[in-house]
Amino acid sequence: MSVLDLARPEIRAMQPYSSARMEASGGQILLNANESPWSSNGDDLGCNRYPDPQPAALIDALAALYGVQRDQLLVGRGSDEAIDLLVRAFCRAGEDAILIQPPTFGMYAVCAHIQNAAVIEVALAADFTLDVDAVLAAVTPAVTPAVRLVFICSPNNPTGQTVPRAAVERLVQALAGRAVLVVDEAYVEFAEAGSVADLIGQYDNLAILRTLSKAWALAGVRVGTLLAHADVIALLRRIMPPYPLPLPCVAAALAALSAPSVAAEHIALIDEQRGVMRAALAQVAGVREVLPSQANFLAVRFDDAGAVYQRLLAAGIVVRDVRRYPNLADALRITIGTPAENARVLAILQGGAA
Numbered sequence: 001m002s003v004l005d006l007a008r009p010e011i012r013a014m015q016p017y018s019s020a021r022m023e024a025s026g027g028q029i030l031l032n033a034n035e036s037p038w039s040s041n042g043d044d045l046g047c048n049r050y051p052d053p054q055p056a057a058l059i060d061a062l063a064a065l066y067g068v069q070r071d072q073l074l075v076g077r078g079s080d081e082a083i084d085l086l087v088r089a090f091c092r093a094g095e096d097a098i099l100i101q102p103p104t105f106g107m108y109a110v111c112a113h114i115q116n117a118a119v120i121e122v123a124l125a126a127d128f129t130l131d132v133d134a135v136l137a138a139v140t141p142a143v144t145p146a147v148r149l150v151f152i153c154s155p156n157n158p159t160g161q162t163v164p165r166a167a168v169e170r171l172v173q174a175l176a177g178r179a180v181l182v183v184d185e186a187y188v189e190f191a192e193a194g195s196v197a198d199l200i201g202q203y204d205n206l207a208i209l210r211t212l213s214k215a216w217a218l219a220g221v222r223v224g225t226l227l228a229h230a231d232v233i234a235l236l237r238r239i240m241p242p243y244p245l246p247l248p249c250v251a252a253a254l255a256a257l258s259a260p261s262v263a264a265e266h267i268a269l270i271d272e273q274r275g276v277m278r279a280a281l282a283q284v285a286g287v288r289e290v291l292p293s294q295a296n297f298l299a300v301r302f303d304d305a306g307a308v309y310q311r312l313l314a315a316g317i318v319v320r321d322v323r324r325y326p327n328l329a330d331a332l333r334i335t336i337g338t339p340a341e342n343a344r345v346l347a348i349l350q351g352g353a354a
């Protein structure tokens, strides 16, 4: 059985859009795409031309960075786009489902709702670890709606825990022929355990989401990557918009990737500051618990999270109110900033019991 047997048959059968850039590349005089022959004012990137759908230089750089083959990788507008493409390709509207483990990142459920796929929830344990048996029990074959995609987020947003590699392997093996396991590694650069991207070659039902938005300081550039079996990548390319990556964004991504030591320094500083903040916050009056985190944020429980949120806001500091998430009714999520910004947060919180 191929992983493609899990995909929507009409997506496998459809004739994809064929753009001018795909049909013919090269040539000196380009009169095939109804572009302007002139660059616009101030444009030194050649933005009068449509961009390469999957720019070769960026594909090469990301394949090297993530340790996969070029055909095992799809670059899109943030990992958000990859989540959407996965749901569209694998979930039949009104019939299939995704499985998530709350509290977790909101986009999985949003993309499922847009596609009219059901969302099956298997809550994380009280300590926010993943219950592999409970997940597998919820992915029962021949039951409607059929779970096609199982999302796990490691490190998890908004709680910060990672899923052990052994659990990922158990899941992906048990789900073979039943569902695709999607591991969202948006924050993995900040984690000690590291990526499971090296497993891509072993399992055709494994997909991994990576992004330049967090550790690479490029949230505004919107470059995210899906790593998966070449068949899955080829399938998603059929339904991807024709020109997803704007030329200035590709240029910005390549510039950042050419100076990896800058990102590495910042990652090390964030990891160090996360430890400093965790220890300091635990001493603050009104703090109940600082959850252990392997990401660039801390989830913090307070006696009165609402009051703390307002006090920080009054001081010009915006944190994320995560009280609507299950098991986090007393928590705020605080991103690790510069050392000066973090010191300011502590100063406000130490200024009096909340």
Ligand SMILES: *Cc1c(COP(=O)(O)O)cnc(C)c1O
Pocket: 077, 078, 079, 080, 081, 105, 153, 156, 157, 184, 186, 210, 211, 212, 213, 214, 219, 222, 223, 224
């Ligand atoms: C921030 C984040 C992303 C990144 O999304 P982009 O679209 O790549 O910016 C993906 N997953 C999780 C869990 C996140 O927190």
